[in-house]
Amino acid sequence: MDKTELKKQVVELRNQILERVQEYDFRDTHDRMILNAEYQIKIGVYEVELLKAQLNAMRQKKKYQLIQAAINREEKIDVNGIDQSLDNELDIWIKKVKDGINLHKAAVACRSDLTAAKPADVKECKRLYRIIAKRLHPDICAILGEDAREYFEQAKNAYAMLNLEILQSIEIATRDLEKPENLDEMDENALCLEVELASAQLNIQREKLKKLNAQEPFCYEDIMKDPAKLNRKTAPIKEETAKQQEIYETYFKKTQDLLKDK
DSSP states (O other): OOHHHHHHHHHHHHHHHHHHHHHHHHIIIIIHHHHHHHHIIIIIHHHHHHHHHHHHHHHHHHHHHHHHHHHHTTOOOOHHHHHHHHHHHTHHHHHHHHHHHHHHHHHHHHHHHSOOOOHHHHHHHHHHHHHHHHHHOTTTOSOOOHHHHHHHHHHHHHHHTTOHHHHHHHHHHTGGGOOOOOGGGOOHHHHHHHHHHHHHHHHHHHHHHHHHHHSTTGGGHHHHHOHHHHHHHHHHHHHHHHHHHHHHHHHHHHHHHHHHTO
16 A cells, blocks of 8 residues: 555544544533433432432331330330431431432533534534544643643533533634644655554544443433333332332321320
8 A cells, every 4th residue: 555545544544533532522521411411300300209208108117116116115205306316317318319309400400501502503613622632632642731631621621511612712722732744754664553553543432432322321312312211211210109108108197196196
């Protein structure tokens, strides 16, 4: 293969690497935020309701048992003391519920903040990020100064939020970091080596993207887009929540009956 063909191959491989890097970063930032928020809004909210129902049922059952035990021992019933002891005993469950509520609130806020961008703006954000990534991405540029690293992190965050103005500003600010292609200076052996290195790097980027798509929340993407699949996912959670609510109501009534008699 002559130098011209080798150079074309290197350029094509580098472009493919840049495409995979860009796709990975968009998936790992913007899409991850969106999918995490979608999961909490469409599925997580039911998981939190189940946690609440489980906590309430567990608490009410234990409260009933403690009151019954006090009656059996002919002791004075200290409802406030029982409630305090249950707060301490169920502290981990209470924290789980609070964490779930906070995740859902954050998801609603995230979806409110990430308003739908215009297709033209999305396209321009991707174009600008591709330029910036070619200059600053650590998977493409092995040696970077502190300013370059900071600019890259800022660009990555702006890309996640599809912030066109910031990307435009960073693209201008980093133009002096553009590195010229050095292919004309390479002989055939060097170009062949560059083809091998670029091919290996492309395979690495493909594997990274494949692994990312197999992780949460990406593995739930199809479920959240399909109402039938979504229903199959949430239906068992709703059913178990209803069962836990029934348990709570049963022991609440039993507890009230005990206290009536005292």
